[in-house]
Every structure is written in structure tokens, then in C-alpha cells.
Amino acid sequence: MLPEIGQFSLILACVLSFLQMVYPLYGVRTGHQGAIRSAKMFTVLQFVAVAISFVTLAYLFFINDFSVSYIATNSNSALPWYYRLSAVWGAHEGSLLLWVFLLATWSIAVALMSKNLPVESMARVLAVLGLLAFGFYLFVILTSNPFERTLPYFPIDGRDLNPLLQDFGLVIHPPMLYMGYVGFSVAFAFAVAALLEGRLDSAWAKWSRPWTMAAWMFLTIGIALGSWWAYYELGWGGWWFWDPVENASFMPWLAGTALIHSLAVSEKRGVFKSWTVLLALSAFSLSLLGTFLVRSGVLVSVHAFASDPTRGLFILSFLILVIGGALLLYAVQAAKVKSRGRYELASRESLLLLNNIFLIAALIVVLLGTLLPLVHKEIGLGSISIGEPFFNRMFTILVVPFALFLGIGSLFRWKRQKLGELVKPVLIILVLSLFVSLAFLFIFAPALTWLAVLGSFLGFWIIVSVVYEIYLRSTHRHSFINGITKLGNSHWAMSLGHLGLAVMIVGITMTQNYSIEKDVKLAVGEDITFERYDFHFDQINALNGQNYVGTVGTFSVFHDQQKIAVMNAEKRIYTVQRMPMTEAAIDAGFTRDLYIAMGEQLPDGAWAVRIYYKPFIRWIWLGPLIMAFAGFIMICDKRYRTKKNPVDKLGEKDV
Template sequence: MIVELGHFALVLAALVAIVQMTVPMVGAARRWPGWMAVAEPLATLQFLLVAASFAALTYAFVTSDFSLRLVVLNSHTLKPMLYKVSGVWGNHEGSMLLWVLILALFGACAAWFGGNLTPTLRARVLAVQASISVAFYGFILFTSNPFLRVAEPFPMNGEDLNPLLQDPGLAFHPPFLYLGYVGLSMAFSFAVAALIEGKVDAAWGRWVRPWTLAAWLFLTIGIGLGSWWAYYELGWGGFWFWDPVENASFMPWLLAAALLHSAIVVEKREALKSWTILLAILAFGFSLIGTFLVRSGVITSVHAFANDPERGVYILAILAVFMGGALSLYAARASAMEAKGVFGLVSRESALVFNNVLLAVAAFVVFVGTIWPLVAEMAFGRKLSVGAPFFDAAFTPFMVLLTLALPIGAMLPWKRGNLKRTLQPLWGVLVLALAGAALIWTLQTGRSMLAPIGFALAFWVTGGALVDLWKRTGRGDMSSRFRRLRNLPGADWGKAISHSGLAVTLFGIAGLTAWESEDIRVAQIGDRFEHAGYEIELQDVSRVPGPNYVSTMATMAVYQNGREVAVLTPEKRDYPVAQMPTSEAGIDNGFLRDVYLVIGDPQADGGWAIRTYIKPFANWIWAGCIIMGLGGVFSLSDRRYRVAAGARKRRSAATGVPAE
């Protein structure tokens, strides 16, 4: 009964979305306040209905209702409760229900917190957001219904969730990633609504920034969780493989970062309007492209959800309709978005344009590398593989240029600046960065330039962010400057923290790539071997039963200078229901390095295959992601995002001029 109610609630939500898509849009065109006003309660009702539908599906998974086809295919009675819940979105149909739930949530948030928006813009934003929902409701109900029953007699148990997904990192990775993917729909809705109105101004730039910032923040967390999972769960020791599905989330992240910086120019100077609108359209467009890649079967990936071409065609149609419609509207309205702000070649506006160009071209490079094997197979009948060497060579130069420009661009004044004057407080940071790079070059055993360059860039960005903060305190004694530093707006702190987080991640990647070491050997129980200053002893290998798996678990002691520093238990798990093995690395995490051990297959002589990695600065990669996310939180806390439009509305009311 609960499952049927969930299905019914989903159908009702689709009907509500159709009304929300049409009535407020007509009301905004006709300036009918009553019709525009229905958008807010409808957005709330739609969210509540989808939430009820999602709760019903979750109930089916938690109670192991094997009359439901989705539960049979993705659950099992012996599975831990966390993975019963995460099994709701650990499949194609359930993840699409989560998608529309988040889509409705963002629409409802725009209704709840959009009181500062003009009535016509708010109505149009909610109508465009509802139109996206309508498309995905159709996709779910006609091709991916999560509430399909199985024929009687019902199975006594299910086929279990993909073992690779039975992990805490992967339990939380998809929701955060979807919050980012789907969150970009709000920027798209704001862009299309502004195009329909034919008006993009500073207030619009200020309204769209928090939504884009929230999407970027969630994408950062989601990508970080996915990278962390790949590092410790897959057993290959890497953190990023340039997998097509990894790239599918990375491209919107790059474009969202560009959109954030571009919207600043619209807000502060009312320039780059057309470019910002285009970025908002493209950012969500790449989210839809990612959805297509994951769910169409055109690529093979450990992350892919579905291999049904029919579903791929439907998503491709959604992409064509929304991107084609938005870009056509953009072409028709481009002349109405005349920029007001004029700026010189050396200015913060120019620096942000340079930032945007680098991020957009980097996203395009990743896009080309991701789809080129598909294009080559379709057009030339050739099977090609584009791997890490291409992406590393093509993508890295853009990131180097970006990090070089960040501190300078952040400190340049608006409209017109003096490069020599801007660089003056940064010379000390530059000298220290180069000195540190030279010291690392001298001390390291190899002669790779990667680590010294990585350190120099990271120090340059972090030091530049600190200098920028300090300069914003003005002049005076130290106590007054520290007081002003504490009272700086959240956006200033958020910018400095996010840039520093990027620097930490870049240095972690550089240090790990340059200095990691690997050892592969066969060891007998009781053997002790040395690697990179550590001694590893294989003490025991045993069979250990788990909740829904059987583990081959090794006990391995790690020694340094004759002292035991860790006892690790790498595993090789076998899931009998899913008939799939997984590796669980044993990792001794440290501030400066990780000791990473993997147990392999038994050998004919009774030994065991052992892989040992020493990974310097591995945890800095994810620490940087956390710091970037923290910077996003600080920026979102800036009260200027909440009060500026409200002040504008109050001024309009006082003068009797409608705030439209």
C-alpha cells in the first residue's frame, strides 16, 4: 500500500509541476498577480509530494519489500542498514527519483527564500524550474519507474547492491554530487527567466551567485568524496583516473567556478552580462551531458548506472530541448544585454575574464577528451582510448596559468589598475615561493620539477590570499587591523579560504605524483621486507565472515627505525550473492604520508601477492577539498546576499515604483 501511495504521489507531483510550469509563466507575461502568486505554494506542494514518494521507496528498501523489482535487484536482507538506505539511490531508477527530489527542493527553496526577487522574475524562475522537473518526471514515469512490482510468487531475498557501492564514501557521494548537478538548474532557471524578461542587472548577478555557490560547494564535496572512495576502496592506489564519469562531474564544477567569478563582474560592474548568461546555460547543460554519459550506455565505467539506449535517447532529447531552447532565446535576446561597465586591460574585470577563459577552455579540453573515443567509433569505426597522459598534458597548463593569475587578479582594483602597484605587496610571497621550490629541488632525491613547481604555486596562491586579506584591513595599529580583519565580510574570507584550499589540493597532487613509491612482491606469512624506509611484516592471513561477504584478511605490521608504527588489515572481500570481489586497502594515514597496503591473490607456493605504496601528502588532496568547501560556506554566510535585494525592494516600495 505504501509503495502504491509513493507511486501516486510521484504522478501527482508531475501534474503539479505541469501547472507550476504554465500558470505563473502566463501570469508573469500578463502581469496577473494572482497567477504569479500560485508558483510558491505549488513549488512547496511539488516538493512535499516528491519527498513522500522518495520516503515510500526508502521504506520499501529498509523493510526489504521484495515485491518491488528495484528492491529485488539492489538489496538483500543481510545487508547493513546504511547500505539498505543508500541502495535507494545506488541504482538508476532510485537515483533519478533522488534527482527530481533535489530539483523540487531547489525550486521550493527559491519559493521560500525568494521574497527579495521581483514578482515577475520569481514567477518565471519557478516556472522554468518546474519545466525541468516535468521533463524528468516524464523520464522516470515512462522509462525508469522505481515502483514496478514483480510477479508472484515474490522472491525470498534480493540480488544485493553492487559491492563497490557498499561503502560509506559511496553512500554519501551521490547525494552531494546530485545537489551540485541539480543545483546548477537554479542558475539555468535564473538565466532563462532573465532572458525572457530581457533584463540582466547587478541585482540579478547578486541573486544568482548564492545558488551557483551552493551548487559549486556541493559538487566540491561530492567530487572529493568520490576521489577519496576511489583511493581507498578500489585498491589501485590512485585518486583520479580521468574516467568519463569522473569527468562528467568535473566539467560542471569548472564551469560553475567560472560562473561564480563572472557573476561577480555583473554584480559589481554590470559587465559580462551575455557571457554570464551563457555560462549559466552551459553549466547546467554539462550537468545534463553528464547524466547522458552515465545513463545511456555509450560509455563503460565502474560508475555508470544504466546501459539502456532508449533512456539515453530520452535524456538526449531533454538536453536538446532545454539547451536548444535556451541558446535560441539567448541569441534572440543578446542585444538587450548591453554591458554598462567599461574597464581597462589591467583591471579586476580583465583578470576575471582571463580566469573565465582558462576555466572554460579547460572544461572544453576535458569534454573533447571524454567524448572523442565515442566520436571516433561512430565517425571512423575506430576504437580509441583517451587516458591520463592526454588529460595531464592538455589540462595542466591551464591550471598552472590559473594559479599564477589568482593572487594578482584578486588584488587588482576594479575598472582600472596599476600592475606594478598591485605586485608590490606580493614580491615577498613570490621570493619565498621560489626559495621554497629551490630548497625542495635541492633536497629531493629525484630531479622531477613537479613537486617544486607544485609547492611554488601552492605557496604563491596561499600567500597571495593572506596578503589580500591583510591589505583589506587598511592602515593603523596592529590591534585595529586585526579587529577589521575579523570583521571582514564572509565573501572576502570565503574567497581567501577557497583559493587556499585549491592550493593545498594542488600541492597534494604534485607531492603524491612526484614522490610516491610502489613495491609489488610475493610474501610468505612471517616474511618481513623493506620499502622506502619502512619494514612490512606479513603476520597472518585468515578468513573472516562479514554481514554479507567473506573476507580474506591479512594482518600486516609496519615498522620504522625498528619501532612498530601501525598494524594494518587489508582485505579481499567476496560477496557470494553478487558474486563479485572487492579490495579493501589497509592504510596508515599520516599528515605527511600514507602507508598503503593491498593483499592480492594466493600463490602456488603458499605466498601472497602484496602491493605496498608510500604516498606522500595524499591526505592534503582531500583536506584541500574540505577547505574549499569551508570557503564556500563562509561566502554563503555573507549577509549581503540576503539584504541587498530586500533593500532594493523596500526602496521601491517607498518611492511607489514597482520593483520589476
């Protein structure tokens, strides 16, 4: 009975999304106020319906109802309860239900929290969100039903969740990533609604900006969590592989990063409107493209969901309909959009546009590197591989000018900047950045390489620029203490966001240039010295988990003859799927990680062991956390909770 309730609620949500799409637009067209205001009601009802469906599926997983085919395929009675709940989105059907549930969540958030949005604009935005929801509901119901029964016969136990997904990182990573993916639908809806209305002004940018920042914030955290999970769970010691599915999440992040900067300019200065709308359309379109790549079966990846051609064809058709329709509307309406602000070549607007260009260039590199092998194979030219060396080389080329312009961009004034005024600040930043970066490498690096010097310089160039710019703004008209307290949320968000990127650049530089790995053969009782650390193989013990068995190797780690850590590296065999898994032992630190992964036992009783030394790898994830926190600060800006337009007068407010 419960699966039928979940199925009925899903169908009801589909019907309500159709009404949410059609009836408010009819009201806007005819001036019928009741129809216009119905958008909020249909949004709330749709959310309630899909929430019932989602909670029902989660409860069915919790009680091990193996009469449902999806549960029988992706769960097991021995699976811990928290993994049974995360198994709801552990495979294709449930992850699509999570997608539509989060889309409904974003929709109801817009409906209930955008009180200052005109009712006609609200109706258009919610109608566009209803259209997106309707398409995905049809996809779930027609091709990916999570409530399909196995009756009249059903197994007494399930096949178990993929052991790769039985990890805390996968409990929180997909919801965060999907919140970002789906959140860009709000920016998309605001852009389409503005095009339908034929009015793109600074108020539109003001309404759209916090929602876009929230989506970008979730996507940033989601990507960082995915990188962190790959590092500690897969046993290979890396943090990014340029896997096509990783790229599928990175592309909308790049477009979203360009979008939040372009929205800032459109809000403050009333320029870049057409470009900003195109970025809003592109960010969500790339989210849809990522969905197609993951679920169409065209990719082979540890992250991809196996799928049949019917699903891929449905998503491709929906992708063409949504993206094609939005771009057609843009082509028709964009000519009516006029920027009201003026600026010169030497201005903050120009530098923001230039950095937007670098971001889009990076996006094109990732897009071509991901799709070209697929296209090459499909047109009969054979298989080609575009891997890590290509991406690393291209991004090194793009990051250098991007970071240099990013560092000095905040020193520029809006509209016009006299370049002579920047000579002294730039020289000060240059000297300090060189000094700090070289001192940093002399302290923490065993040797100097030109890539390490370049990367650390770029990171500290941004850091020093941020600190110096805060000092200049704070002491412009006040004492430092009084001035720094008068800096607004928008300014702190910008500074922290750039600081987070700089921290990540330094982390990547140190990890990529100074990481060391070593494959060794160790028997119990033996020692090995590695990077000034002594590793002693203490013992091997049997391991018995709730749904797995295995062995755990215990290592004592000494530094300067002082015991600093005891590390337990595991080899697991999951009892249902008989799949071996490596659980690495990690001694984490602010400036380095020590990492041990157990291999196989050798014929003589010794073990193959891989040991890694990873300097500053934690900075790679610390940077995105700082960036996400910066987004949170911006969202909390009180300007977005008032009716007054913060750009009624153009000028240099909140720079």
C-alpha cells in the same frame, strides 16, 4: 499497496510540476496576481508529493519488499540496513528518483528563502524549475519506474547491491554530487527567467550568486568524496583516472567555477552580463550532458548505469529541448543586455576574464577528450583511446598561467590598476614563493624534479599571494588586528577558496611525483623494508561479515624500530553475487599515507601484496574541503539576506 502509493505520489508530483510550469507564466503574461503567487504553492505541493514517493521507496527497501522489481534487483535481506537505504540510489531508477527529489528540494528552498525576490521574477524562476522537473518526471514514469512490480511472482530474496557500492563513501557521495548537479538548475532558472524578463542587472547577479555558490560547494564536496572513495575502495591506490564519468562531473564544476567568479564581477561592477548568463546556461547543460553520458549506455565505466536505447533517446531529446531552447532565448535576448561598467586592460576585471578563459579552455579539453573517442567510434573510424597522459599534459600547460594570474589577481584594483604599483609586491611574492617551495621540497622530497619544483612553486605562489594580500588589505587604513577583523565574508571566501586550490596543487604535485608502489610476495612471518618503513606480515585470519566472507592480513609497521601502526588488509567474497573485493589497509597521515592491498594467494602459500607510499595525498582532499568551506562563508554573507542591493554604487567595496 505501498508501491502504488509511491507510484501515485510520483504521478501527482509530475502533474503539479506541469501546473508549476504553466500557471505562473500565464499569470505573468496576463497580470493575474493569484496565478503569479500560485508558483510557491505548486512548488510546495510538488515537493510534498515527490518526498512521499522517495520515502516510500526507501521504506520498501528497508522492509525488503522484493515484490518491487527494482528492490529485488538491487538489495538482499542480508544487506545491512544502511546499505539497503543507500541502495535507493544505487542503480538507475532510484538515482533518477533521487534526482527529482533533490530538484524539488532546491525548488522549495528557492520558494521559501528568496523572500526579497520580486513575485514576478519568483514566478518565472519557479516555472523554469517546474519545466525541468516535468521533463525528469516523465523520464522516470515512462522509462525508469522504480515502483514496477514483479507480481504475480516475486523472488524470496534479492540479487544484492553491487559490492562496489557497499561502502560508506557511496552512501554520501551520490547525494552530494547530485546536490551539485541539480543545484545548477537554480542558476539556469535565474538566467532563463532574467532573459524572459529582458532585465539582467546587478540585482539579478546578487539573487543568483548564493544559490550558484551552494551548488558549486556541494559539487566540490561530491567530486572530492568520489575521488576519496576510488582511492581507498578500488584497491589501485589512485585518486583520479580521467574516467569519462569522472569527467562528466568535472565539466560542470569547471563551468560553475567560471560562473561564480563571473557573477562576482557582474554583481560588483555590472559587467560580463552576457558572458555570465551563458555560463549559467552552460553549467546546468553540462550536468544534463553528464546525465546523458551516464545513462544512455554509450559509456563503459565502473560508475555508469547500464541502460537501454529508449532511455538514452529520451534524455537526448530532453537535452536538445532544454539546451537548444535556452540558447535560442539567449540568442534573441542577449543583444538587449548592456554592461554599465567600464574597465581598462590592466584591472581586476581583465584578470578575472582571463582566468575564465583558462577555465573554459580546460573544460573544452575535458569535453573533447571525453566525447572524441565516442564520436570517432560511432562514425566508423574505429576505436581510439584518450587517457591520462593527454589530460595530464594539457592541464599542466593550462594550470601554470592560470595559477600565476590567480595569485596576483587579487592585488589588482577594479577598473584600473597602475602596473608600477605592483612591481614591489610581485617581487616579494616571487622571492618568498621560491624560497618556501624549495625549502618544502628539501624537507619532504627525496629528490628534485622540474615538475615537482614547478608544481610546488605554483601552490606556494598562490598561498603567499593570499597571505600577502590579506596583510596589505588589513594594514591599508588600520592596524593589522583591527584591519583583519574588518575584512568581509566575501574577501575571506575568496582567500580561502584560492588557499584550498593551492593546497590541492601541492598535494597533487607531491603525490604524482613522489608516490612509490611495490608488488611483493610475502608469507606470514616475513618482513620487507619499503621507504624507510619495515612491514611485518603478522598473520592471516578468516573474515565473516554480515553478507560476505574472506580473509584479513595483519601487518605491523615499524619506523626507526618503533611500531607505528597495525594494518589490516582484506579480501572479501560477497556471498550472493560471489564477487571478490579488495579492502585496502591505510595508515593515514598529514604528510603521507601507507597503503596495503592484498592480492591472491600463491600456490606455495605466500600472498601477492601491493604496498604504496603516498606523500601528501590527503592534501588533495583537504583542498576541496577548504574551497567548500569558503563557499559556505560566502553564502553566509549578510548582504544576501537584506533587500539593499550591495552594488547600488559602483566602486571598490568589498574587494
